[in-house]
Amino acid sequence: MNKRRFLNLMTGALASPLIAPLTTFAEGQPLKNWSGNLTYSTRQVDDASTVDQVRSIVRAQEKLKVLGTRHCFNAIADSSHHLLSLKPMHAIVALDAAARTVTVEPSVTYGQLGPYLDAKGFALHNLASLPHISVAGSITTATHGSGERNRNLSSSVSGLEIVTASGDLVTLSRKTDGETFRGAVVGLGALGVITRVTLDIEPTYKVRQYVYLDLPLEQVKEHFDQIQASGYSVSLFTDWQNRLISELWLKVRDDSPFAGPPEFLGAKLATRDLHPIENLSAENCTAQRGVPGPWYDRLPHFRMGFTPSAGAELQSEYLLPRRNAVDAILAVERLRDQITPHLLISEIRTIAADDLWMSTCYKQDSVAIHFTWKPDWPAVKRVLPVIERQLSTFQTRPHWGKLFTMNPRELRTRYEKLDDFVHLAAKYDPKGKFRNQFLDSTVFAT
Numbered sequence: 113m114n115k116r117r118f119l120n121l122m123t124g125a126l127a128s129p130l131i132a133p134l135t136t137f138a139e140g141q142p143l144k145n146w147s148g149n150l151t152y153s154t155r156q157v158d159d160a161s162t163v164d165q166v167r168s169i170v171r172a173q174e175k176l177k178v179l180g181t182r183h184c185f186n187a188i189a190d191s192s193h194h195l196l197s198l199k200p201m202h203a204i205v206a207l208d209a210a211a212r213t214v215t216v217e218p219s220v221t222y223g224q225l226g227p228y229l230d231a232k233g234f235a236l237h238n239l240a241s242l243p244h245i246s247v248a249g250s251i252t253t254a255t256h257g258s259g260e261r262n263r264n265l266s267s268s269v270s271g272l273e274i275v276t277a278s279g280d281l282v283t284l285s286r287k288t289d290g291e292t293f294r295g296a297v298v299g300l301g302a303l304g305v306i307t308r309v310t311l312d313i314e315p316t317y318k319v320r321q322y323v324y325l326d327l328p329l330e331q332v333k334e335h336f337d338q339i340q341a342s343g344y345s346v347s348l349f350t351d352w353q354n355r356l357i358s359e360l361w362l363k364v365r366d367d368s369p370f371a372g373p374p375e376f377l378g379a380k381l382a383t384r385d386l387h388p389i390e391n392l393s394a395e396n397c398t399a400q401r402g403v404p405g406p407w408y409d410r411l412p413h414f415r416m417g418f419t420p421s422a423g424a425e426l427q428s429e430y431l432l433p434r435r436n437a438v439d440a441i442l443a444v445e446r447l448r449d450q451i452t453p454h455l456l457i458s459e460i461r462t463i464a465a466d467d468l469w470m471s472t473c474y475k476q477d478s479v480a481i482h483f484t485w486k487p488d489w490p491a492v493k494r495v496l497p498v499i500e501r502q503l504s505t506f507q508t509r510p511h512w513g514k515l516f517t518m519n520p521r522e523l524r525t526r527y528e529k530l531d532d533f534v535h536l537a538a539k540y541d542p543k544g545k546f547r548n549q550f551l552d553s554t555v556f557a558t
């Protein structure tokens with residue numbers, strides 16, 4: 113099916129709110145991830161609503177994995193033994209205005225947290241493209257937004273409470289636990305069950321969002337740094353054809369002098385709100401055209417209560433050193449005729465370096481090249497190794513929650529703290545209670 117026909121079929125279905133392809137936890141129903149591409153390998157799911165319940169479930173099970181909001185595309189959250197849902201644990205526990213922190217239960221989503229913080233005069237430094245995801249699931253996989261000075265969402269974590277394999281409760285903080293803390297934040301679900309997270313907050317702010325159409329790739333080549341510096345959060349969307357960035361999304365904070373000129377490096381300011389995927393309804397997207405709004409309703413591309421992205425899709429994303437951004441973008445562009453037939457849209461973002469061991473941005477200012485694919489895994493599985501080979505000289509790190517085919521030996525070379533992480537995981541989980549096939553075949557592969 114060609115891209116236009118696929119999108120036309122999808123458009124009617126996806127314009128309406130709240131039709132995410134979520135399966136329920138109902139008895140007898142197969143339990144799937146958000147996009148429906150993964151059926152979890154067990155139907156044994158426990159719910160926990162208190163830390164004590166978590167502790168007794170952890171003690172009782174030989175092996176288990178925790179579910180967040182199930183937005184990962186790969187099997188990182190899967191278990192063939194037992195799943196634990198912390199859905200009821202979504203309270204905002206405490207806001208400490210003096211320390212500028214907020215402490216939350218693990219399943220609170222950014223969509224729930226944002227308006228709460230804003231009402232109290234506070235904000236987070238950044239958000240991902242969607243607010244629907246849980247804080248614990250996001251921080252443990254190094255989920256990121258965009259902005260050359262913005263680190264990923266995990267970097268906001270200043271404290272963690274974890275139930276370890278023995279059922280003990282461990283608290284870790286940035287202030288007191290140094291390297292152990294830096295190893296634990298992007299924990300990939302391998303250290304235990306996160307039951308509380310403390311996040312840094314800052315005074316609230318407003319954001320204006322502008323979308324530009326048809327930015328020539330030549331301008332990206334010549335002015336990459338200028339483009340990135342133009343917004344607080346910048347996204348370039350392309351299907352890699354015609355040497356064009358089809359949509360450039362610039363999000364600026366209220367104190368920015370950027371006022372949305374009608375033309376930007378040859379691209380034209382959009383005069384209506386748009387979806388990053390051509391032909392899909394902008395109703396699902398946050399307001400554009402420079403209308404100021406609260407940070408939580410502008411930094412994500414997609415609105416809470418509406419289907420983010422396309423819904424029926426797969427995703428992959430590769431992070432690599434920002435200094436190689438232009439070369440890497442041009443290298444992917446050369447693969448356009450292999451990529452585009454299977455693609456809904458690509459997005460290019462930058463993220464600042466951090467010091468979290470398993471972060472995709474560990475010690476590296478990064479560019480992220482993302483692919484939203486049509487839901488055709490056999491085709492995507494064929495094209496991913498081609499992209500990975502093409503980008504291999506740039507030492508890419510695949511997103512922990514998305515699809516990749518890179519072999520574990522290569523993956524291990526991308527994380528200098530990987531052995532330390534394996535030791536840290538063994539300290540909290542000596543028998544591999546929280547390990548699953550995904551972790552065994554990547555991080556823990558020998």
Ligand SMILES: Cc1cc2nc3c(=O)[nH]c(=O)nc-3n(C[C@H](O)[C@H](O)[C@H](O)COP(=O)(O)OP(=O)(O)OC[C@H]3O[C@@H](n4cnc5c(N)ncnc54)[C@H](O)[C@@H]3O)c2cc1C
Nearest residue numbers: 180181182183184218240241246248249255256301306513
């Ligand atoms: C439409 C869409 C858009 C996206 N956009 C972005 C984006 O802009 N940027 C980006 O970086 N990513 C993006 N993602 C990926 C997504 O943010 C990550 O995959 C994230 O992990 C999802 O969180 P979750 O709660 O759904 O995690 P899940 O898929 O439920 O779980 C992920 C991992 O977290 C673990 N986990 C969850 N809760 C706990 C807990 N309490 N204790 C211990 N471990 C736990 C699970 O066991 C698993 O290992 C997007 C995904 C979708 C579907």
